[in-house]
Amino acid sequence: MSSINSNNPYGDSRQHHILSVMVQNRPGVLARVSGLFARRGYNIYSLAVAPSDDPNYSRITIVVDISATPLEQIVKQLFKLIDVVRITELDPRKSVERELMIATVRVDGEHRGQIAELANLFEAKVLAVGADAVTISIDGNPEKIDDFEELLRGYGIVESQRTGRVALPKLEREARKGATKGKAS
Amino acid sequence: MSTKETLTGAEALIRSLELENVEIMFGLPGGCILPAYDPLLKSSIRHVLVRHEQGAGHMAQGYAHVTGRPGVAMVTSGPAATNMVTPLCDAFMDSIPMVCITGQVPTSAIGTDAFQECDTVGITRSVTKHNELVMRAEDIPMAVRQAFYIATTGRPGPVLIDMPKDVLQNTMTWHWPTDEEVVDSLPGYRPNVKGHPKMIKEAAKLILASEKPVLYLGGGVLKARAAEVVKELAELLQIPVVTTLMARGAFPDKHPLCYGMPGMHGTATAITAMQKSDLLIALGSRFDDRVTGKVNSFAQDAKIIHVDIDPAEQGKVRKPDVPIVGDCRQVVEEILKAIKELMAEGISATDITPWRSRVNGWKEQFPLTYDMSGPGDKLKPQFCLEKLRDAAPEGTIVVSGVGQHQMWASLFWEFNEPYTWVNSGGLGTMGFSVPAAIGAKAAKPDRTVWAIDGDGCFQMTAQELVTATTEGIHVKIAIMNNTYLGMVRQWQEMFYGQRYSEVDLAGCPDFVKWAEAMGCVGIRVESVDEIDEAIALANSINDRSVVVEFRVEEFEKVFPMVPAGASNDEVLLHPNQESRREFLK
Known part of the structure; x- marks a missing residue:
């Protein structure tokens, strides 16, 4: 996975696809899924995995940066994995997305107030305060996190970690249209 | 079957295979799979002991090719599992149903770089339709049922089950899953058979x-x-x-x-x-x-x-x-x-x-054509194939290796019955034919099985003829010996300005002696007047395997040919037919 940088594919709607993949919660499933992308030389931009409401299943949310044609083939290949139960391609305009970031920012006592104010504006939380650094967490839609990260960069980010996005369809009826159910063979 | 019956994992494995109607399996034992070989002694399943694990895999494929039923191979961990990668990939490419059982180091040793340990499920993930590391003895029957179900339904393919040694040794309460339980256990697998x-x-x-x-x-x-x-x-x-x-x-x-x-x-x-x-x-x-x-x-x-x-x-x-x-x-x-x-x-x-x-x-x-050899010249491989074809008994199964001889066999043999042609199409595995022929013959003992092989291919897996001899599975091998890696030589002649690089196999071995050393009858054919008698002799021997070495023309090329990357409109015809190309318009 590439690091966060200014060439953020999140902003490029032509290339940016979100796949929500429901899988059986078993060892090796993530390797099978990621192996399919690796074999074709496509980079996974971000990946989030956790058990779903039913502990027998996990939901993998994958953000990929490829055009529609190879994506269609990859989705079909993913369906062929025995452990993959359902794949939904989420249209970013018709889904809700959230991401979490934790960042440690270098800041002395004199400027700490500015960071606290920024955190307040973005509804971020200050997790820890040191003599010359603070650690902040923020969750929200990925664009908001991009903006916040950009502002923090001015102070000097010591370390940061983003989770990659998780997403679900919006509750309008249209959001379900893009969902594809597939049969494995 | 009584309820609450207690079995070892190994016993459960063998019983599960019996219940899946496995009649024959191909394999070679070793450390981690040892427990499974003990209950095999009193099983109804025939086990064919191979000389190299790759052979077991190709035999299972040959069996599956001619029967449509899954071929079964069982080998140990580590090098045995890696030797199985080629047959698995071959079966995956050609959609051959196959179930492969590998031994694995005990669960407590997994990940410690133990003796003969390798990440079998990791290595075979991309060359199987599905694979599974079984971690509990009680899961064995379900793993076997799933493997056969997945291997044979939808687009068929190979499935591997990795069995740690302690899982085979532990005891379990026997339960044979129902069809419904199997289907329910695979919620992501619903092959579509009915067209829209x-x-x-x-x-x-x-x-x-x-x-x-x-x-x-x-x-x-x-x-x-x-x-x-x-x-x-x-x-x-x-x-x-x-x-x-x-x-x-x-x-x-x-x-x-x-x-x-x-x-x-x-x-x-x-x-x-x-x-x-x-x-x-x-x-x-x-x-x-x-x-x-x-x-x-x-x-x-x-x-x-x-x-x-x-x-x-x-x-x-x-x-x-x-x-x-x-x-x-x-x-x-x-x-x-x-x-x-x-x-x-x-x-x-x-x-x-x-x-x-x-x-x-x-x-x-544009019929298929070749130039007949002149008196004293070497045999033409196409001629040998026509002779073999014309003398072959009804229902003969033809198994081929990969290269020029494969193309000639496919072109010049006349196939009139399904499941009489076995070859490695997608992966193009040299060395496929000898073991695959043994697997085909094991499945169809009443049929004549002719393997059409090349001298290069034969040298990759010939040792399985020892298996054929000791197991009494008698096949016939025709080696089209042109003393070259013929297809590569053809490409070097046509596309690399006749710069022959590492394709010359001449001088060794003596195929007749080699065949005899493996308990087979060896026959060498060097001229047109020997050919009928040699083939008749080969067809008449049914108590041993036969290897017939045809000394064929070195520089014969396969035509027609569409060069790699060219359009099918640019097919190269046999030189005798090039003048008529305009008729293809």
């Missing part, structure tokens, strides 16, 4: 309207056991048929509608009929690069009906006009029904007589 009715009707209309249709049969026709219904469709509308390398025998070569194999070394007629067609009815075929040549100049005017059980094949290479996901036999039955209904409604089929006579014209102009 709307698409089927669409296909029927297109077929009736087409002026230049071609039935393009692939291996899926054989997997779906659809040969008969496909023949009915072809005959109803008199549609020309081509059979790919994986579909040889799916439609009788002697049938007047059969135009042979398309592709890189296909017949000029099959290649050209596809190029000029206005409708390709692709049944269980996958638009392989060896068939299409340069994709964007392949059959440019043709609409495509693509019937395949694997949705991922639809549009992978060529976008179909009518995609139909389903079992080939069921779908073709439905298409036939729809055609008959449309005809009953008064829609008549387009007259394709002009198209057929055009195709027949090509067939007349």
Whole structure:
């Protein structure tokens, strides 16, 4: 996975696809899924995995940066994995997305107030305060996190970690249209 | 079976295989799989002890090719598992149902770099339809049932079960899962066998309207056991048929509608009929690069009906006009029904007589050909194959290696019955034929099995003839010995300015002595006047395996040929036919 940088594919709607993949919660499933992308030389931009409401299943949310044609083939290949139960391609305009970031920012006592104010504006939380650094967490839609990260960069980010996005369809009826159910063979 | 019966994992494994109706398995024991070999002693399953694990895999494939039932191989961990990678990949590429059981180090040792440990499920993940590391003895019956279910349904393929030694040694309470439990345990696996009715009707209309249709049969026709219904469709509308390398025998070569194999070394007629067609009815075929040549100049005017059980094949290479996901036999039955209904409604089929006579014209102009050798010259491999073919008993199964001899065997043998041609198509595994022939013969002991091999291929897996001898599985091997890696030599001659690099195999070994050392009869044929007698002798021996070495012309090339990456319009004909090229227009 590439690091966060200014060439953020999140902003490029032509290339940016979100796949929500429901899988059986078993060892090796993530390797099978990621192996399919690796074999074709496509980079996974971000990946989030956790058990779903039913502990027998996990939901993998994958953000990929490829055009529609190879994506269609990859989705079909993913369906062929025995452990993959359902794949939904989420249209970013018709889904809700959230991401979490934790960042440690270098800041002395004199400027700490500015960071606290920024955190307040973005509804971020200050997790820890040191003599010359603070650690902040923020969750929200990925664009908001991009903006916040950009502002923090001015102070000097010591370390940061983003989770990659998780997403679900919006509750309008249209959001379900893009969902594809597939049969494995 | 009594309830609450306690078994070891190993006993449960062998019993599960018996309940899956396994009659024969191919393997070689070792440290981690040892527990499973003990209950095998009192099992109804016949075990064939191979000399190299790759041989076990190819034997299982040969068995599966000719029976349609999953071939079973069992080997130990580490190097045995890595030796199995080639057959697994071969089976994956050619959609061969196969179940492979590997030993694994005890669960407590996994990940410690223990002796003969390797990450078998990791290594084989991309060459199997599915694989599974079984961590508890009580999970064994379900793992076996799932493996057979997955291997044989949908698009068939190889499944591997990795069995840690302690899992085989631990005890479990026996339970044989029901069909329903198996299906419920695989919520993500629901193969689609029934084609979409709307698409089927669409296909029927297109077929009736087409002026230049071609039935393009692939291996899926054989997997779906659809040969008969496909023949009915072809005959109803008199549609020309081509059979790919994986579909040889799916439609009788002697049938007047059969135009042979398309592709890189296909017949000029099959290649050209596809190029000029206005409708390709692709049944269980996958638009392989060896068939299409340069994709964007392949059959440019043709609409495509693509019937395949694997949705991922639809549009992978060529976008179909009518995609139909389903079992080939069921779908073709439905298409036939729809055609008959449309005809009953008064829609008549387009007259394709002009198209057929055009195709027949090509067939007349461009028959398979080769130059017969002059007196004192070396034998022509094509001639040897024709002789073998003409002397072969009814129902003979032909198994081939990979290279020139494979192409000649596919072209010059006449396949009139399904499941009589076994070869490595997708992966192109040299060394496939000897073990695959043994597997085929084990499955069909009453049939004559001829392996057509090359001298290069033979040297990769010949040791399995020791297995054949000790197990009493008697096969016949014809080595087309041109003392070269012939296909590579042909490419170096044609595309690398005759700069021959590392292709010369001359001088060694003595194939007759080698055959004899392995308990076989060895025969050498060097001239035309020896050939009939040698083949008659080989066919008459049924209590030993026979190796016939044909000393053939070194520089013979396979024609026709579409050079790699070239358009099928640029097929190179046999030099004797090049002057007639204009007839292909």
